[in-house]
Amino acid sequence: MFEIQVNGRPMRVEAAPDTPLLWVLRDHLGLTGTKYGCGRALCGACTVHLDGAAVRSCVLPIADVGRRAVTTIEGLAPDRSDPVQRAWIELDVPQCGYCQSGQIMAAAALLRSHPAPTDADIDAAMSGNLCRCGTYGRIRHAVHRAAALARAER
Amino acid sequence: MATENDRATGAAPAQWTRREFVGSALSVGGLVIAMNLPLPARAATRSGRAPAQLNAWLRIAPDDTITILVDRSEMGQGVYTALPTLIAEELEIELDRVAIVAAPVGDAYFNAANVGQVTGTSNSVQDAWVKLRTAGAQARTMLVAAAAARWGVAPSECRARHGVITNAAGDRLTYGAVAADAARQPVPARVALKPASRFELIGRGLPRTDTPAKVDGSAQFGIDVRLPGMLYGAFAQSPVLGGWPDSVDSAAAEKMPGVRLVLALDSGVLVVADHFWQALAARRALRVRWNPGPNATLDDAAIRESLRRTEAGDPGLVARADGDAETALKRAARTHSAIYEVPLLAHATMEPMNCTADVHADGCDLYVGTQVQQLSQAAAAVAAGVPPDRVRVHTTYLGGGFGRRLDVDFIPAAVAGSHALGRPVKVIWTREDDMTHDTYRPPALERISAGFDAAGKVDSFKLHIVSPLITARMFPPVTGVDPEVVEAAVNCAYGIPNFLVTYTRQEIGIDVGYMRSVSHAANCFVIESFVDELAALAGKDPYDLRMELLATKPRHRRVLETAARLAGWGKPAPGRHLGLALMEGYATRIAQVAEISVDGGAPRVHRIVCAVDCGQMVNPRIVESQIESGIVFGLTEALWGEITIANGVVQQTNFDGYRVLRANQMPQIVVELLPSDEPPGGIGEVAVPLVAPAVCNAWFAATGERVRSLPLVSGRAPGAAAVKRGSGNSDRGSTPRTTASGT
Numbered sequence: 001m002f003e004i005q006v007n008g009r010p011m012r013v014e015a016a017p018d019t020p021l022l023w024v025l026r027d028h029l030g031l032t033g034t035k036y037g038c039g040r041a042l043c044g045a046c047t048v049h050l051d052g053a054a055v056r057s058c059v060l061p062i063a064d065v066g067r068r069a070v071t072t073i074e075g076l077a078p079d080r081s082d083p084v085q086r087a088w089i090e091l092d093v094p095q096c097g098y099c100q101s102g103q104i105m106a107a108a109a110l111l112r113s114h115p116a117p118t119d120a121d122i123d124a125a126m127s128g129n130l131c132r133c134g135t136y137g138r139i140r141h142a143v144h145r146a147a148a149l150a151r152a153e154r
Numbered sequence: 155m156a157t158e159n160d161r162a163t164g165a166a167p168a169q170w171t172r173r174e175f176v177g178s179a180l181s182v183g184g185l186v187i188a189m190n191l192p193l194p195a196r197a198a199t200r201s202g203r204a205p206a207q208l209n210a211w212l213r214i215a216p217d218d219t220i221t222i223l224v225d226r227s228e229m230g231q232g233v234y235t236a237l238p239t240l241i242a243e244e245l246e247i248e249l250d251r252v253a254i255v256a257a258p259v260g261d262a263y264f265n266a267a268n269v270g271q272v273t274g275t276s277n278s279v280q281d282a283w284v285k286l287r288t289a290g291a292q293a294r295t296m297l298v299a300a301a302a303a304r305w306g307v308a309p310s311e312c313r314a315r316h317g318v319i320t321n322a323a324g325d326r327l328t329y330g331a332v333a334a335d336a337a338r339q340p341v342p343a344r345v346a347l348k349p350a351s352r353f354e355l356i357g358r359g360l361p362r363t364d365t366p367a368k369v370d371g372s373a374q375f376g377i378d379v380r381l382p383g384m385l386y387g388a389f390a391q392s393p394v395l396g397g398w399p400d401s402v403d404s405a406a407a408e409k410m411p412g413v414r415l416v417l418a419l420d421s422g423v424l425v426v427a428d429h430f431w432q433a434l435a436a437r438r439a440l441r442v443r444w445n446p447g448p449n450a451t452l453d454d455a456a457i458r459e460s461l462r463r464t465e466a467g468d469p470g471l472v473a474r475a476d477g478d479a480e481t482a483l484k485r486a487a488r489t490h491s492a493i494y495e496v497p498l499l500a501h502a503t504m505e506p507m508n509c510t511a512d513v514h515a516d517g518c519d520l521y522v523g524t525q526v527q528q529l530s531q532a533a534a535a536v537a538a539g540v541p542p543d544r545v546r547v548h549t550t551y552l553g554g555g556f557g558r559r560l561d562v563d564f565i566p567a568a569v570a571g572s573h574a575l576g577r578p579v580k581v582i583w584t585r586e587d588d589m590t591h592d593t594y595r596p597p598a599l600e601r602i603s604a605g606f607d608a609a610g611k612v613d614s615f616k617l618h619i620v621s622p623l624i625t626a627r628m629f630p631p632v633t634g635v636d637p638e639v640v641e642a643a644v645n646c647a648y649g650i651p652n653f654l655v656t657y658t659r660q661e662i663g664i665d666v667g668y669m670r671s672v673s674h675a676a677n678c679f680v681i682e683s684f685v686d687e688l689a690a691l692a693g694k695d696p697y698d699l700r701m702e703l704l705a706t707k708p709r710h711r712r713v714l715e716t717a718a719r720l721a722g723w724g725k726p727a728p729g730r731h732l733g734l735a736l737m738e739g740y741a742t743r744i745a746q747v748a749e750i751s752v753d754g755g756a757p758r759v760h761r762i763v764c765a766v767d768c769g770q771m772v773n774p775r776i777v778e779s780q781i782e783s784g785i786v787f788g789l790t791e792a793l794w795g796e797i798t799i800a801n802g803v804v805q806q807t808n809f810d811g812y813r814v815l816r817a818n819q820m821p822q823i824v825v826e827l828l829p830s831d832e833p834p835g836g837i838g839e840v841a842v843p844l845v846a847p848a849v850c851n852a853w854f855a856a857t858g859e860r861v862r863s864l865p866l867v868s869g870r871a872p873g874a875a876a877v878k879r880g881s882g883n884s885d886r887g888s889t890p891r892t893t894a895s896g897t
Contacts, residue, residue: 015431016411016431018431020431023429023430026378026430027386027429027430028429030380032371032377032378032380033370033371033372034371035377035504035553036377036506037504037505037506038585038808038809039584039585039586039808040585040808040809042808042810043585072371073370074371080366080370085370088365088369089361089365089366092361092365092775092776092779093365094230094362094364094365094369095231095783096228096229096230096504096551096552096553097230097364097368097551097553098375098503098505098553098554099504100368100369101371104369122817123818124818126818127816127817128816130504130809130814130816131504131786132502132504132556132787132814133230133554133787134783134784134787134815136786136815136816137782137823138779138782139817140817
C-alpha cells in the first residue's frame with residue numbers, strides 16, 4: 001500500500017512497488033490524461049510534475065514517489081486556465097492530441113524555471129517530447145505565447 | 155449522386171430523401187444496401203426528452219442541444235471540425251453551439267470513394283462537400299417548414315438564423331421547439347446550396363472543436379476507455395513475423411498477482427489481469443514455444459534481392475501508356491536510367507494499438523480508435539461469435555492513424571478475452587509490440603528511364619514499379635493494376651509524349667499496410683529525384699526544366715512558381731543549398747523547396763517552403779497545420795525512416811532505434827495556401843511525399859551525390875537523453891547513404 005499526493009489530494013494505492021507511476025495514475029486512479037507512449041522515457045507522452053519538475057512517469061516506480069507532490073494534466077489548472085493551456089487553445093496546437101498532455105506539462109515546467117524562454121530553452125526542454133503529427137512549430141509559438149500570457153497576469 | 159456540376163448551378167439534387175432515410179434502401183455507387191440508421195440517442199438530454207433525428211448526421215433536442223454525428227475518424231486531420239462546419243453552414247447555426255459525437259456503423263456513412271465507412275485517402279472533405287451541406291440545407295428546410303406549419307404561414311415567409319426561426323409577424327421558434335415536427339416533414343427533393351460568396355463558416359478557419367478536450371486530458375482515446383469491471387490484457391506475439399504459438403506453458407504466469415486468464419489464440423497468447431502492469435509481468439513469465447513459420451530466415455538483403463530480380467525479369471502490368479515509350483527510348487538521342495529504392499517503414503502512431511471489448515448477452519460493445527468501423531465490427535463479430543449487427547462500434551479519438559488503424563489485427567484478442575471472462579477487457583500493445591508487429595509501409599524498387607530527342611527535349615519516360623500489393627490483402631480481389639501502387643505516376647503532370655508506367659507485384663512474406671500518402675511517397679521520391687537527374691544531364695536548372703514540362707498545367711506552374719519565389723530559388727544564402735519537388739495527388743497540387751546545409755558530413759534541413767493549391771478550403775487553419783504535419787512526417791522518413799529485419803524479426807523496437815523528428819530538429823516551415831475556386835482536394839497526406847525528393851535534390855546541389863535509396867541518413871537514433879540543445883537535425887557520426895546505382 002502506497003500513499004501518494006496527486007493533484008493536491010492524498011491517494012492510497014495498492015500496487016506492486018515496481019509499478020510505474022504512469023500505470024498507477026491511469027489504471028488505479030483513473031487519471032487517463034497522462035499517456036503511455038514508449039515505457040522507456042523516450043517520448044515524453046507520460047510527462048507529469050513531481051514537486052513542479054517535469055518527470056517521465058513511465059519509468060518512475062510508485063515506490064520512489066514518496067511524499068513529493070504529483071501533478072497531472074487534470075490537476076494543472078481548473079477550467080483550462082493555465083497560460084499554457086490558454087495558449088494551446090489560442091493557437092490550436094493539438095492535432096491527434098495524444099502527446100499534448102505531456103507537451104503541456106513539459107512546457108508548464110519550463111515556464112516555471114524560465115519565465116521568458118528563448119527558442120534554445122524551448123528546444124532543450126521540449127525535445128524529449130515526441131509528436132508524430134508534427135506540431136513542434138505551433139508548440140514553440142504557443143510556449144512563447146504562454147510566457148506572454150503569464151507575464152500579463154503578474 | 156450529386157456532382158460538382160450541381161454546385162455551379164447553386165442547387166443540389168436531393169441526395170437523401172425521406173424515404174431513403176427511414177426506408178429500406180439507398181443507392182450508393184450502384185449498390186442497393188440496407189439502411190442502418192443509428193438508434194435514437196440513448197443519452198438523455200438536459201431536459202430528459204429524446205432528441206429528434208433529422209437525418210443521419212443531425213439530432214436536435216427540445217432543449218436546443220444540437221448534436222452532429224461525424225462519420226469519419228478524428229485522428230488529428232480535423233474532421234470533427236471540418237465536417238460539422240459543412241452542416242452548420244447550411245443549418246444556420248454557430249459551430250460552437252454544436253456537440254460532436256462519433257457516428258456508429260451505418261450505411262448512410264459510406265464513403266463511396268473508399269467503398270465503405272473508411273477514413274483514409276484524404277477524401278473526407280471531398281466526400282462530404284456536397285453531401286453534408288445538402289444534409290444541413292435539408293434539415294434547415296424541414297425545420298422552417300415545421301415552424302411555418304405551426305404558424306399557418308408559408309415557409310417562404312420564415313427565416314432561419316442562429317438556431318432560431320422567425321417570421322414577418324415577429325414570431326420566434328427555436329430549432330429545438332420544432333425539431334420533432336421537422337423530423338416528420340418530407341425531406342425536400344431539391345435544396346439550394348449557398349454560393350461560396352455567402353459562406354459564413356466555410357473558409358474562415360474556425361477553432362478546432364476538439365482542442366479544449368485535448369489540452370486538459372479529457373479527450374478519450376481508445377487507450378483511455380474505462381468500463382465497470384474492466385480488466386487489462388497484454389498480448390504476446392511471435393518475435394518472427396507471421397509465426398504462431400506451438401505450445402504455451404502458462405503455469406508460472408497464472409500464479410502471478412492479479413492474473414485472470416491466459417488464452418492461446420492463433421496469432422498469440424493473451425494474458426488478462428486486474429491491471430496492465432500485472433498483465434505485462436505475467437506475460438514475461440509465459441513460456442511460449444513459437445513456430446516461426448515461413449519467415450525464419452527473412453532479412454533485408456533477401457527482400458531487396460527479390461525485388462531486384464523481379465524488376466529485371468518482368469516488364470509489369472501497364473498502368474499508363476501515352477505514346478510509345480519503348481520505341482521512343484530506343485530511338486532517343488540520349489537515354490538515362492536508374493534504380494531507386496525505399497525501405498519498410500513503421501507507422502509509429504503515438505498511441506500504440508489497443509482495443510476494449512465488452513462481450514455480453516446482447517452482443518459486443520467495441521471501443522476502439524479505428525479508421526474502419528465496418529471492418530472492426532466484422533472482426534469483433536467473428537471473435538465474439540455473434541452476427542455483425544450485434545457489435546456496436548464506439549469510435550474514440552485516434553492517437554494518430556496514418557493508415558495503421560485501417561487494419562484490425564489488434565481487435566480480436568480483446569474480444570476473445572472479454573468473451574472468455576464475461577467482463578470488459580482492454581488489450582494494450584506496448585510500444586515494442588506496436589513497432590515490431592506493424593503492418594509496415596512496403597518497400598519498393600523502381601527502375602526509371604528517360605530519353606532526350608535530338609533537340610535535347612525529354613520525349614520518353616518509363617517507370618517500372620516493383621512492390622508488394624497491400625490491397626490484395628486488405629480488399630481482395632484486385633484486377634489489373636491497383637491504383638494504390640501507382641499514385642503520383644499515373645497522374646504525373648509532366649508533358650512528355652511517350653510515358654509508360656508499369657507495375658509488378660512482388661510479395662515479401664510479411665504483411666504490409668497503407669501508410670500516410672501510400673505509394674505517393676515512393677513514386678514521388680523516384681520521379682522528382684529523377685527529373686533532377688535529367689535537369690543535371692541536360693544542363694538545365696531543375697526549376698526551368700519542370701516549368702518547361704508543365705507548359706499546359708497552370709495550377710502546377712502556379713504552386714511551383716510560388717514555392718520557388720518564396721524560397722529564393724536560384725539565389726541560396728551562402729552555405730545553403732536548395733532542392734525542389736512537385737506533385738499532384740488527392741486532387742491537390744503542391745510544390746516544396748528544401749533548404750539545407752552540410753553539417754559534419756550530414757544534411758541539416760533549415761527550411762521547407764511549401765505552396766499548396768487544394769481548391770476551396772473548409773478550414774484554412776487546419777489545412778495549414780496538416781501541411782506542416784505532412785512535412786514533419788516526410789522529413790522523418792527522408793532522414794531516418796527505416797525498418798530492418800533479421801531472421802524474420804524487426805530490429806527496431808522503440809523510439810531509440812526508430813528515430814523520429816524532435817523539436818530541436820524542426821526546420822522553419824513556410825506554407826503558402828493559394829486561393830482557388832476549384833472543388834476541395836485532400837490535405838492530410840499530400841505534403842509527405844515531396845520532402846524526401848526536395849531534401850535529396852538539395853543534397854545533390856550541395857554535394858553532387860545522388861541519393862537513390864532512402865533514408866538519406868543511416869544509423870541508429872540516439873536516445874532522448876542524447877538530444878542536445880541546438881544540435882540541429884543532422885545525425886552526427888552517421889554517414890549519408892548514397893548510391894551510384896544509376897546506369
